[in-house]
Amino acid sequence: MNPFNYQRAASPEEAVHALSARGTKFLGGGTNLVDLMKYNVEHPSTLVDVTHLDFSQITTSGDATSIGACVRNSDLANHPIIRSHYPLLSQALLSGASPQLRNMATTGGNLMQRTRCYYFMDTAFSECNKRTPGSGCAAMKGFNRIHAILGASSGSSRSAECIATNPSDMNVALAALNATIHAQGPKGKRTIPIADFHRLPGNTPHLDTNLKPDELIIAVELPAPKFAKNSWYLKVRDRQSYAFALVSVAAGLELEGGTIKSAGLALGGVAHKPWRSVEAERSLIGATTGPESFKKAADLALAGAIPYEHNAFKIELAKQSIVRALTLAAQGAQA
Numbered sequence: 048m049n050p051f052n053y054q055r056a057a058s059p060e061e062a063v064h065a066l067s068a069r070g071t072k073f074l075g076g077g078t079n080l081v082d083l084m085k086y087n088v089e090h091p092s093t094l095v096d097v098t099h100l101d102f103s104q105i106t107t108s109g110d111a112t113s114i115g116a117c118v119r120n121s122d123l124a125n126h127p128i129i130r131s132h133y134p135l136l137s138q139a140l141l142s143g144a145s146p147q148l149r150n151m152a153t154t155g156g157n158l159m160q161r162t163r164c165y166y167f168m169d170t171a172f173s174e175c176n177k178r179t180p181g182s183g184c185a186a187m188k189g190f191n192r193i194h195a196i197l198g199a200s201s202g203s204s205r206s207a208e209c210i211a212t213n214p215s216d217m218n219v220a221l222a223a224l225n226a227t228i229h230a231q232g233p234k235g236k237r238t239i240p241i242a243d244f245h246r247l248p249g250n251t252p253h254l255d256t257n258l259k260p261d262e263l264i265i266a267v268e269l270p271a272p273k274f275a276k277n278s279w280y281l282k283v284r285d286r287q288s289y290a291f292a293l294v295s296v297a298a299g300l301e302l303e304g305g306t307i308k309s310a311g312l313a314l315g316g317v318a319h320k321p322w323r324s325v326e327a328e329r330s331l332i333g334a335t336t337g338p339e340s341f342k343k344a345a346d347l348a349l350a351g352a353i354p355y356e357h358n359a360f361k362i363e364l365a366k367q368s369i370v371r372a373l374t375l376a377a378q379g380a381q382a
């Protein structure tokens with residue numbers, strides 16, 4: 048690992064100001080950033096520790112809930128408000144990493160964690176548009192079992208610059224719950240809907256998010272809970288624990304009798320960003336719960352999927368996972 052300076056920010060303004068210096072990065076729990084520094088993928092000259100800022104609270108105001116950016120993943124998953132009002136988020140968080148990692152990982156860091164594409168993580172591979180823009184993509188011709196099937200190619204062409212996936216479980220639940228990210232930069236504060244926070248690769252795959260390089264995440268806001276009684280996070284992975292998702296589904300239903308009043312549906316492990324399917328959600332509104340409406344939603348969510356050599360299995364896996372997650376949500380299953 049390269050040598051680096053460490054400093055603690057005493058205020059958000061100080062943290063943002065520090066970031067204007069070249070080579071500076073924020074440090075949350077360090078569980079992703081420090082790993083990447085050891086692999087020589089990231090080499091910041093200064094780490095600004097933001098975990099001592101006053102962003103470790105979970106509060107409610109009106110119907111909305113605010114989660115400070117420095118709240119640890121385990122505290123968030125186990126908080127009484129989250130467990131009772133947003134069990135989908137709790138379940139997603141508890142499916143991720145290990146208890147030790149969740150004790151360190153922060154909300155801001157989880158939103159910003161980088162892809163687990165093997166070719167990105169291993170600098171022995173020189174072709175990686177995410178690490179070195181313009182160098183190519185080793186995954187497209189390589190072993191691409193874990194890679195994206197949605198949002199990477201334009202139309203039917205294979206002109207994708209990157210087929211990496213966003214690895215976070217929390218982000219998938221936040222997408223289905225329609226969260227909003229609060230950020231602070233040198234010019235003040237702004238909000239970014241979760242749907243606009245993470246990016247598709249396009250021709251700038253080195254950018255994972257629309258957070259500006261000089262902005263600090265300060266909080267995540269959840270709207271009034273709609274899916275507390277009927278939600279499910281389904282994670283399909285190679286091992287039962289301590290593994291990233293091959294495919295995951297965050298499903299939430301608001302029901303009136305057996306009729307669906309509103310729905311939240313997002314997928315993980317299939318795209319460069321958490322893949323929320325608004326078309327699938329719309330198809331569920333007004334429908335009765337059951338295999339017919341759930342299969343229709345699954346087909347809509349996977350419309351346009353383009354597989355690579357080793358990951359075609361993800362299309363059927365994702366469809367079946369959607370039907371199962373919606374079925375469990377409709378049955379009133381919770382974390």
Ligand SMILES: Cc1cc2nc3c(=O)[nH]c(=O)nc-3n(C[C@H](O)[C@H](O)[C@H](O)COP(=O)(O)OP(=O)(O)OC[C@H]3O[C@@H](n4cnc5c(N)ncnc54)[C@H](O)[C@@H]3O)c2cc1C
Nearest residue numbers: 075076077078079080143144153155156157159215216264
């Ligand atoms: C072995 C292993 C298994 C894992 N399994 C899973 C899993 O199954 N599911 C899953 O979802 N995750 C998994 N993770 C990933 C883990 O959840 C992330 O590493 C963690 O959430 C990142 O949070 P952090 O606070 O440690 O971020 P850090 O590593 O500190 O930072 C990550 C990035 O976020 C930036 N950052 C941090 N805070 C802020 C802020 N407030 N504003 C702006 N930028 C900020 C940093 O500069 C850095 O670029 C796993 C990790 C490991 C090592």
Ligand code: SF4
Nearest residue numbers: 164175176184209210
């Ligand atoms: S998929 Fe993206 S991260 Fe992986 S090698 Fe290709 S460009 Fe790099």
